[in-house]
Amino acid sequence: MSIRPWRDIERRESRRIMVGNVPIGDGAPIAVQSMTNTNTADAKATLEQIERIAEAGADIVRVSCPDKASTEAMKEICKHSPVPIVADIHFHYQRGIEAAEAGAACLRINPGNIGKRERVLEVISAARNNGCSMRIGVNGGSLEKHLLEKYGEPCPEAMVESALDHARILEDEDFHEFKISVKASDVFLTVAAYHGLAEATDKPLHLGVTEAGGFRIGTVKSSIGLGGLLWAGIGDTIRVSLSAEPEEEIKVGFDILKSLGLRHRGxxxxxxxxxxxxxxxxxxxxxxxxxxxxxxxxxxxxxxxxxxxxxxxxxxxxxxxxxxxxxxxxxxxxxxxxxxxxxxxxxxxxxxxxxxxxxxxxxxxxxxxxxxxx
CATH class of the missing domain: 3.30.413.10 (Sulfite Reductase Hemoprotein, domain 1)
Known part of the structure; x- marks a missing residue:
């Protein structure tokens, strides 16, 4: 059944990157992802959960790497995972280097908490040397101190400035295999930040309303925020952040895409x-x-x-x-x-x-x- 012209969504033009074998941006199907909540150091339990998330339809799975034991386990996790793995890195840049070497398809770093520029450069080098893409993940709850002082509070302008500042670091190193996210728990802040970012860059964008809450309210908030952005043509990959089993995030994500005629599953x-x-x-x-x-x-x-x-x-x-x-x-x-x-x-x-x-x-x-x- 063909989509009526009045239902057409004109997607924003963006660059194409790869997360493992999954294309992101430039008209590729909008990827749906979730995140494990097991102890990453327990590779067996983590892989079992990844299998369930992938069975629900996930294109990509993010795995937190808070310590060295986690990045050690990533070797087995990345080797046996049925979908590309994004290593979630906070605070310690060395974990990003280790995750890249362990086989992660993508490194997610939060510029506000990873530290000095020199450390970011080392992570970039590790990503380049190991064929990883990257995600610059700006969060309204962890903006850099100088931006909070400049703007007085988390706001769309501060989030966009943070994202572009760190994108510039990657671009100055001639590294272009990255996507960007500007998430907040506030739907209005999230949507405004993504609209500003979409106008300022052609990089692929990962969408999410972070810390959206439990299954019911989180689904509602994510549907409003992500749905509005996707309807405007903004977004190349999504995660619905719920205090629920990861598989439920995938189901809701596909339901949002299905409702907009952007992607169909089931x-x-x-x-x-x-x-x-x-x-x-x-x-x-x-x-x-x-x-x-x-x-x-x-x-x-x-x-x-x-x-x-x-x-x-x-x-x-x-x-x-x-x-x-x-x-x-x-x-x-x-x-x-x-x-x-x-x-x-x-x-x-x-x-x-x-x-x-x-x-x-x-x-x-x-x-x-x-x-x-x-």
Whole structure:
């Protein structure tokens, strides 16, 4: 189904860098990432969590390296990870050097707490020598002292100035394989800083509302902040920062991209909030369907509507649909066309079966197309 012109998002032009084998910027798919919360020194536990995050769809995973034991473990982590690893470096520049040598695909440094310019230069050298890209990560909560004195408080101008100052250090060393982020826990500050940065540089931008909170409020804040920026065409990679399991960050990230038509993964379930007209328990049904369809990564749409007021119209726009028609049965739709009546009691099992069949059909067609192109 083609995207209507009024839905088109014109993405900001940016340079292309690579994080391992993942392209970032210059029109590449917006990458979704999360971060481990295990003890990095425990390589086994960290790799197990990375596997779960990658299975949820992550393109990149960030791993904190607070001490030497962590960077020692990074050798095994980077070797066996199914996705590129970004080493998160704070305070001690030596950890960045060690992480680069251990195989990290990217080094994330916070200019406000890594120290003197000379130390940044050593990290740049390590990144260059080991084929790493970098991320300049400015955080509203850890701006440099001289910027806080200059502006009086964290503000968009201070965050952009911090980012550009440190970008200049990398550029002066003829190092251009980097992206930039300017995160804050305040949505307004975050959005304003990214708009200012987007106007000031063509470097790829990593988006996030940092320390957004628990699952519910964090999802809301991230959706508002990231959604508005992405709608404006700003952003090349995203992380939804939640006090929740990392896999949930990936799911929310893809849901944000899916809602804007920027990237699709898995089943987009379109469902009504339910009312007295519903012919079946919409809320419980959707809960069951989302749980049982979580393993489907193939992009497709499924509408589940409780009655005939909006059901047929929604079903016309989705791959598979079900519209409630009464207390016992409703109508199933395939490709937007009424196909057969379906008993409410059989609905969940049958819809799961139909989605799995459709996914297999789509994947087979993709494989045949790829084989024909070889």
């Amino acid at each position: 089943v987009n379930v379109i469902s009504c909030p339910s009312c007295a007209r519903q012919g079946f328990d919409v809320i419980r049904t959707v809960e069951k369907l989302e749980a049982r369809l979580a393993h489907i990564s193939t992009p497709m749409s499924l509408s589940v509507i409780g009655c005939v007021v909006n059901g047929p119209g929604e079903a016309r726009e989705t791959d598979i649909g079900f519209t409630g028609g009464g207390a016992e049965a409703g109508m199933a739709y395939l490709g937007g066309v009424p196909a057969f009546k379906l008993k409410n009691e059989d609905m969940v099992d049958k819809l799961v079966e139909l989605v799995e069949e459709k996914a297999a059909e789509i994947e087979a067609a993709r494989a045949a197309e790829a084989q024909a192109a070889e």
